[in-house]
Amino acid sequence: MPDDLIFYTNPMSRGRIVRWMLEEVGAPYRTEVLNYEGAMKTPEYLAINPMGKVPAIRHGDAVVTECAAICAWLADAFPEAGLAPPPPQRAAYYRWLFFAAGPLEAAVVNRALGFEAPPEKKRMVGYGDFGAVMDALEGAVSGEGFVAGDRFSAADVYVGSQIGWGLQFGSIETRPAFEAYWKRVGGRAAWRRATALDDAAAGEGAPPD
Incomplete structure (x- = not known):
């Protein structure tokens, strides 16, 4: 190996x-x-x-x-x-990759833990509130393309993972835009291979061919 x-x-x-x-x-x-x-x-x-x-x-x-x-x-x-746009075209790529790693993950985890910042403290948590994060995410994945344009990129791996898990486990809201986006990215051959490998390692499935 x-x-x-x-x-x-x-x-x-x-x-x-x-x-x-x-x-x-x-x-x-x-x-x-x-x-x-x-x-x-x-x-x-x-x-x-x-x-x-x-x-x-x-x-x-x-x-x-x-x-x-x-x-x-x-x-x-x-x-x-x-899996990355040319450097001059990376604004949306960096924006949504790190949005998912920062505000989105923080909002989802805090909600799962039962934490909600009081209105006067929303600025301290950075993302404001869960609803604002969901609205921003919906805007990012609406339409027929990907988060960084017309081509799939590493940003879609991260954003897609967050949305796929969120829909599966109920940690994000079920919205048509999220379901349509996950349908576009979640059926990729690489995702299927990765899932089979991890499921096998967890004892939940057979190793892939």
Whole structure:
């Protein structure tokens, strides 16, 4: 197995986002599946990610953590995959990739935990409120294209993952725009391969052919 690109993950984690991105890239990689209370807390892994969490990648001498950063890194490292627009055209790409990693994830997690900022404190949480985030997200994925234009990109891997999970588990509102967007991105061959690999690793399915 290749050692130039190593993927550290757990199938019951946000590592599923990175797995999808890796399958879109198409470069060979080696997977290290780590458990939460054991391998993630060892000195060896803490040297890779001091937070003791997954996902992370080691690409040559570079270590990258945080899903959005990994997606952006892989898109740049493997330009032949066509997963990032040319630099002068990246405004929407960066905007929605990091919107999903920041306001969207924070709003969804806080709502799941039962936290809602009082009206006078909304500016402190950055995203305002859950409804405002849903409205902004709906605007980003409305229409027939993708979040960064007419071509699928790494931003769609991240945004798509958030919407796909949210619709499945009820953590985002069910809106026609979200369902239509997930239908466009969720059936991709790379997503199917990634899901099969992670389901197999979690003992929920058979390994893919």
